[in-house]
Amino acid sequence: MLPGINDKFSESARTMKRSAIREILKLIQKPEMISFAGGLPSPLSFPVEEVKEITTHILETQGAEALQYGTTEGDPLLREMILKRHAGQGLNAKPENLAISTGSQQALDILGKIFIDPGDYVICGLPSYLGGITAFNAYRAKMKGIPFDDKGMRIDLLEEAVQRLTDLGKKIKFIYIIPDFQNPAGITMPEERRLEILEIAERYDLLVIEDSPYRDIRFEGTPQKMVYQLDKSGRVITLCTFSKIFAPGFRVAWLLGHSDIIDKFIMAKQSADICSPVILQKIIAEYMQRGLLEKNMGKTIALYRRRRDLMLECFEKHMPAGVSWTRPEGGLFLFITLPETINADEAFARAVKNNVAFVKGSVFYCNDTGKNTMRINFSYSDDELIEEGIKRLAAVINGMIAEQDNS
């Protein structure tokens, strides 16, 4: 240990931990492991050939620009393509409502920076995306978690919590939600619930961060309006990304918000990384201009739908009574709830011994609950691995329940 280094770290740094998920991923890196732990898109969804062709084209036609610094706001053509796509979905955002970010994770980080002072409150779901919690924690936010029903955050409990914090004189900065195919719960909020959350945000004058990485990966049912579209007063900031519909290795994402917020966001991004990688923005812009995004997305959706279906089938077949799970209409994850007496930490240790892995649901609970829950990714593993993996997992859970019954 470097002498005295702990006195030099900031208050923020002293409480930082390595991401539980990324540490799990390291732990389970062996070939015989079947992993439902990561949030990885399937490599089958990556448009490798198209990227190859387009990169050559970009370097031949605008090589110098592609390798040079770009504006913090983002590549002009990419910005145009994104706004056009939104317009086609009925969302008319203006250029001043749009910023490009280096992955949605950067957007979460910068939103933390521009909104959170130490001790400010952020409302999030129980459970909620770990990367969001960690980003806000780094600015020393206090996270207040709101339990879910099958439509998302429970409105009665949300209102109660907001009222109580307000009464205590606490400053709440925003409500953080993932309304479509929530990570980790796989739940989608119906329009009614979105409106109810907005109504509370309105009444208590709160911002809403709508994190929407999975929205385009819908298998069935009717797309719900983005909370951004339902909002009338400029209090919603929506994060979208190319990570799940194109490729995460590009780290290109975007966000929509009121121009005053986007303006501040861009100031903060200037000192965070100057600009997102220019060449990658240009590749995606060209890819969109060629109409390849929607085309390839269709294939990705079909692939993930099949994998979700297979996984649900395997659950039906192998999981013991008392175990329940969500049936997501899209996205990458579903969420398992074990009998209350079964601890997912213990299940994890046994599962890893049996060469199958998942993420303990508790890491997504900012209040240290959720001990009997597990997040399962269905986008990454192929059919054979899904069947074998769920068999192994069910055997572990069956074993734990049987032991308990016998004791």
Next chain:
Amino acid sequence: MLPGINDKFSESARTMKRSAIREILKLIQKPEMISFAGGLPSPLSFPVEEVKEITTHILETQGAEALQYGTTEGDPLLREMILKRHAGQGLNAKPENLAISTGSQQALDILGKIFIDPGDYVICGLPSYLGGITAFNAYRAKMKGIPFDDKGMRIDLLEEAVQRLTDLGKKIKFIYIIPDFQNPAGITMPEERRLEILEIAERYDLLVIEDSPYRDIRFEGTPQKMVYQLDKSGRVITLCTFSKIFAPGFRVAWLLGHSDIIDKFIMAKQSADICSPVILQKIIAEYMQRGLLEKNMGKTIALYRRRRDLMLECFEKHMPAGVSWTRPEGGLFLFITLPETINADEAFARAVKNNVAFVKGSVFYCNDTGKNTMRINFSYSDDELIEEGIKRLAAVINGMIAEQDNS
């Protein structure tokens, strides 16, 4: 204005301003402008053909990995190549001393996050890189600037300032230096000065951030040891980048430091952008493995040396008496000092009217001084533009001096 938004922004966000340099760059975007303002590498230095060939190769041999998420630590081959290159330069760093960042700007931002609590002091040069000052300001550091002599930060004044702040019970977190071809001053610290700064850091137990983006772009003279190499106690963190020796549009950089610091850095980077773009890291790794980095760098150095020489010639020829400038042994910038009575703000306004631009030196002074200084970039403009641009600039300065003599 979104009602009440200023009450929602964090203390940090409320004091943020757009980067003065990037706003200048927007202001001067017209074809007839000759700009010495930006810090842009020459497009002639970009290995467009090689990148094209290598990208195709990467996508054909490891397409799926290149488009997938990667580790926060960085691409294994890129890390290996960087350590090998350092070893060849006599610097034996271990894997745990290395992290990849999304440009050095991200490294500055994250170091701010992990070290600075509001009110902590950071020592920097007068002048100093604006992006560094802005990054630390965003964490509400107090910047204490130390004037320069021709070898860099003045040691007597550094010691005096550190002692005074210490006596006042202030917490100083680090000394921020750019020892090679400083931005903006173009000055290189000799080894003696580096050792003196280290000695003070040692005595007062301070960290040192050595920002070293230009180090490899040396035209003449003997390379000085990196402060990182001179340090014996793990208190130096060094930032290096591919922006000036390869291409800034890739946003790939790296840093070296004590393993305890790098470890914390990686935790913070996990929530800042998960990982730097994987495909770009792989392209650079392959580029280095093929031995192209040193080869192309030779051409870049020759090009910039010629441009610096030409610029110095033009200064000799056209600049009036009373104007002085630095003669950098490398890098991208030189620094002009006007007679004390001549204001560079006014010179800037007149220069822009005459279609030539630079950056007012005052933006690099955290104490709002340097009103008679200007930063000039010599890497970007070609010979003809340098000759014509310096003529125009000299005419503006001549005019201002003549007016003053007549008044």
